[in-house]
Amino acid sequence: MLGDVSGLEKIYIVCGYTDMRKSIDGLCTVIEDQLKMDPSSSALFLFCGRRRDRIKALFREPDGFVLI
Numbered sequence: 001m002l003g004d005v006s007g008l009e010k011i012y013i014v015c016g017y018t019d020m021r022k023s024i025d026g027l028c029t030v031i032e033d034q035l036k037m038d039p040s041s042s043a044l045f046l047f048c049g050r051r052r053d054r055i056k057a058l059f060r061e062p063d064g065f066v067l068i
Helices: 024-034
Strands: 010-013 043-048 055-061 064-067
Touching (some): 024 043, 024 055, 024 064
Antiparallel strands (some): 043 055
């Protein structure tokens, strides 16, 4: 099911500000470079923008990434 996060093992909040113009590829690069983690892991990654008025969530499903 699209957007079902019940099967995720961990939730990570990425510290600092993230450019909210980034898409899936850009956010995966942030996960790999800053967190030294695999974006394909069974985890939910949360990103906050500079104005702190919105977040983006990225996680992997069997058929691809979901960006909310």
